Every structure is written in structure tokens, then in C-alpha cells.
Amino acid sequence: MIPYGRQSINDDDIKAVIETLKSDFITQGPKVEEFEEALSSLTGAKYAICCSSGTAALYLAVRALSIGPGSTGLTTPLTFAASANCIELAGGKAAFVDIEDETLNISVEAVEEYCNQFGPPDVVIPVDFAGIPSDLERLYELKERFGFYVVEDAAHAIGSSYTTRNGQKVQCGACVHTDMAIFSFHPVKNITCAEGGAVLTNDPKMAHRIRCLREHGIERTGGWRYDFPEISFNFRLSDIHAALGISQLKRLESFKRKRRELFERYREELSDLEKEGRLILPKIPEGTDPCMHLFLIKIGENAKVDRDTLYTRLRAQGVLTQVHYWPVHLFSYYKGRGYGPFHVAEKVAKSCLSLPLYPGLTDSDFLKVVTLIKQMV
Template sequence: MNNPIPYGRQNITEEDIEAVVSTLKSDYLTQGPRIPEFEEGFATYVDSKYAVAVSNGTAALHLCAMALNVQPGDKVITTPITFAASANCIRYCGGEVVFADIDPDTYLLDINKVREFLEASPKGTYQGIIPVDFAGRAVNLEEFRQLAEEYDLWIIEDACHAPGGYFIDSKEEKQLCGKGKFADLAIFSFHPVKHIASGEGGMITTNDKKLYEKLLQLRTHGIVKDESKYKNTPAFASGLDESQYSILDTQDYPQWYMEMQELGYNYRLTDFQAALGSSQLIRADDGLEKRRILAARYQEAFKNKDFIKGQSGVIEGHAYHLYILEVEDRLGLYNYLRENKIFAQIHYIPCHLMPYYREKGWQEGDFPNAENYYKHCISLPMYPTLQEEEQNYVIGKIKSFYEG
């Protein structure tokens, strides 16, 4: 195999390029018409009422924490097997991150471990939960919602790995990741290796109108421009005394008038990124279908192999951002694959073992399932343009490493 095979790769088509170039030639580069187009299209795709496009997935998490009014000292539970941003968003607001172990069969946050934390403390100790649809496997949010209501908690679904993924609820209905039926907010990422690529970019979905309006405000510096409120409204109606009339005059508010009502951020997506995202969204289902075909091939190739401790397998509703094997001598396999131009990856070093979180008191041994998973996990190449010949090459090299 002459060309290297990465674990993930974007797929940019001529239609994508045309969409971006068309936008670059238009009157808008930042907040233009392609933003609401992308938001509306994505909301329809995941079956949510509202969607807010932002600069990246990390910004999406931060804005969610702010919109839910996370305060210094608030305790929020999440999984240690995730990208650090899932936890960091709480720290940005001064909150306290509490990790709970994973289910070794699903690699997802173990609801029973979460319940143990909640039962061991007075109600009100914890404020929220951030479950992660890790690798593309959807969390059963119906179960988490029941637990959250029992303890008055909010839920942020980190669905960065799972647009188009779903789980089956108790009524045997499909519940799409990000739909918003069970989570207060859900977030997505459009990093190049994700299902939908816009270079950088993220999306927040919700069914809560108040949260939606709050997110729009926080996304743009906390600044509000509401023409229905300010246009043709006399300045003195705002309650200013006469000494302040010189600031706004006694005339109607002009159309340029706006207010910074709270401290927000510049977390906006650009119009040309939204154009790329909208173009990619058109073929998102096709890419998802191809990922599931690749996953089925991997499962069949490694079925009943002694060197496999576990694998992602074929799971209904799985979005397959990643396909993961658990193996012995993971480091040996990783290096062998790299020698053969196969650039597998590891997802993830447990968050609680990162130096930053070790300083908060977490240590090795706290979460045996997560730590055991990390010792054996390796993410195989998984992207829609991966050719059958390339996948067979990957499979063959893995087998040759273990079987000779």
C-alpha cells in the first residue's frame, strides 16, 4: 500500500468547493444567510426544534454550560473516556467535574455508577450530567432523563461523534442523537474527521426556546439588537434621567442601536464554513451508511479471534465515528501499523489521568473499567472514502501481527 491510511479523513467534493466559493463571492463572510440555512437544515436532520451554529464543539459545550447557569462550585458528572472538552466546559465556569466509570461493554458512561454518586449525597449536591455518545454509540438518554428528573439535574448530550446515530426507547421508537426529547441541550462538532466537516465548527440543538434565545445572545458577546424593541422607541422611555439624554438624545433609537446585556463570547461560525457544512449535510446519510458497512466488515474479520478482547461490533443506531478494538500488546500493534503506513489512533487517555485533573485529586485506580479500556483500545481507520482494498490491507496487517 503506497499511500498512508489515517484513522479519519475529510471528504471534500466539487459540490462542497462550489458552495464555499459561491459564498466567498457573496456579500457575506461571517454572519450571513448561510448560517440560518445550516442551522435549519441541521435541526431538521436531528429532528430538534432549534439549532445554533458556533465556532467549534468546545465553544458549543462552553455556551451550554453558561446557558444552564453553571456556577463556581457546581458539581457535574461526566465520563473519563472522552475528549477533554466534555469536562473542561464545566471548569470554564468554575464548576467541579466529577467523573464516573464506564460500562465496559458499551464504553459509555455507566448509569449505575452515576446513580451511586447521587445516592451517596444529599439531593442538590449535583447539578447536571454530560453523557457522551462515544465513538458514535448513542447513550440511552431516556434512562438518564428519568434519573435526572429524580435528582433535579440537567443533561447536556455530547453527540460530537454521533450525528445520525440513535437509540431505541422504551416505546421501541428511534431517538436521534441531538433530538432534544430527553436532553436539555446537545452538541456536535464539525472537525475534519467528523461525519460533517466544515474545517472547524459546532452546533447546539435544543427544544427549549429560552435556552435557544440565551445561546444566541451568548454566542455574540452577550450583545442584543432587537429592532422590535428599539426601533421607533423614544429614548426617554428607557428610564434614563435627563442627565443621560445626551448619550442617546431624546429621538427614537436609531437602527444601529444594540445592547451588551451580559458577558458573552465571539463563538460565531463563518458563512463560508456554514456553506461547507450545509453541502456536507446533504450527503450525511450516505456517509453514515458507508461507515456502517465498514463496521460490519471489521466485525466479521475479527469475530472469534483470540487476540481480540473486545470490539465496537455492529450495533443498531451506531454512527461509527470510530471503530475500536481492544487488544493485547496495543503498543506493539500501534507501532507495527505505523511502520506499514496505517495511522491508527487511541481514543482516549482517561481525562482523570491528565495532569490537570490529577491535580484536582483524581488518580490511577479510581475508574478501573475506563483504565482497563485505555490499556487495550485502538481506533482503526474509519471514514466513508476508505476503499475495500485499503480496509482489507488494514485487517490483513492486524492479523499478521498477531497470527504471523
């Protein structure tokens, strides 16, 4: 099977993990600290706090903002469930607004309308969909006006950046326009630790609280003594995972190049299908320099197949595509609570399919995918 995403592990990655296995620390220790420093220096955010997954990172971020009963968190329906679930897990209420058709990111206009209609939420969680930065600069203006927090879900977007209106280049995760950001290091993401995540922030108080919440809420008070003013779970990352993360981070630029190369090749190979209205292809928005996480096509109105038929036929030929995403508000947990409709997200969800995009995708596998798409669509 050719998957839609896959890790790329080389001998340096393996060596880094083995060396750590032979060292004194295997759970959270010096490698986690080193990984955190490397993430800070990549993004420019002052503090990076590693944890066991992107989901844990989102939960830690909202807990550190004191999201709880009575709070509302606003996010996009076209995302992985964790972007919304973190709010509910912390005891708050998730809310959604629609997305922009072109970037598939949260619509800043819709956030503004929500604030005007219902009052500001406590936190907004934009998702840098497929690696494309959300419009954080415009969201920041609303943040200043309405006073909500912003947590950037950059699970797809380590290595991506955007340019502000006055020409400043900002890395996703930098927290220039946000209070916090999170990354995921799941194997299909731009770099991997096998499992892992990180929260980034420039605020020392929030960084301290996240570090405590990462370990049961515990604060060290000197010697063997500790206290916990609030409770949490164990969300530590191990040094074994961090060693892999450090090694992968050194390869991020080459991963980004390869992903962009494949992105452009897909666009070239499939451009005739777009002209004929059989497919709609993704584009890189002006002012962004994404590390492309997904190549998401939309089925056009002149296609011979619908999305589900294409998924099934490709699968039968050994190509395992994926739907990113079935909208979160349509899952059983959220259904019946009066959300939506979100016309853009729901339309995209019915027509989208993510094609294989990862640094190790071979030429022959790439050609197999485009040949099948040209025959089937």
C-alpha cells in the same frame, strides 16, 4: 499514511464553498441560518445554534445553564477533554463516573450512585461514544428524580438514533430526553465544516441566551443599539464553513451507510481473532442505529502484542491509528484532585486502538489494515 479518520470532500462541497465566497456574506449570515434549519429538521430539535467548534458548543451550553462557581458537572472519563473542560472553563467543578464496558458510554448506574452519595450534580454530560447513543432514556428518569440538567455530547453521533422502550425513534441531538445537545464538525467527525459546532435545544429561552453568548453576550435592543448583561467571546461560525456543512449534511446518509459497511467488514475479517481471544471487537447495541464514528478494538489477553507496540508497528507500516481516549482525569490539569480510580475506563484506555474508519477508505487500504492486524496481533 492511512489515518484513523478523514473528511470526504466532493465537487458539490467545493462548489458550495466557492459560491458563498462570491456572495455578500462570508461571516455569519444566511448560510448559517440555513444550516441551523437543516440541523433542526434532521434532529427534530426546535433550535439549532451554530458556533465555531464542538468545544465552543459545550461551553455555550453550560454557560446557558448558568454553570459557574459552586456548580458541579458530571461526565465520563473516557472522552475528549472538552466534555469536562467546558465545566471548568465556566467556573464550575468537573466530576467523573465510570463507563459501561460494552458501550463505553457513561454508566447510568454510576450516575445514580454518585447522586445518592454526593448529591446531584448541576449538569450531566453523557458522550455518545464512537457514535453509539448513551442511554438517554434511563438518564432522563434520573434527571426527573434528582433534578439535574443533561447536555448530550453528540460530537461523534450526528446521524445516530435510538429507539425508546415504547418504540419511538429518537435522533441523537433531538433533546427529547435532554436539555441540550452538541455536535462537532471537525474533519474526522461524521460530517465536517473544517471547524464548527452546534448546540441544539427545544427551549426558546436557552436558545436565545446561547445566541447572545455566541456573540460576546450581546442582545440587540433595536436599531444600532445593543446591551450585554453578561460577557462572552466571539464564537460565530462563518457562512463559508456553514456552506460546507449544508452540503455535507446532504451526504450524511451515504456516509452512514459506508461507515456501517466498513464496520461490518472489519467485524467479519477480524472475527477469528476475537474467537481466539486476541482482540475484542465493538458491537452495535440493541435499540440503537448508530452512524459509526470509530472502530475501536481492544487488545485481547491472547494477543502477541500490547497496545502501544501495535500502535508503533502499524505506524511504521503507514497506518496511523489513535487512542480514544486517555482518561481525562489522568491529565496534568485534573491529576492530584482525588478523582478515580475508574477501573473500566482505565482498563479500556490501556487496551484500545481505533482503526481507520471513514467513507473514503479504499478497498486496498482496508485490506492492508486487516492484513497487518492479523499478522501483528
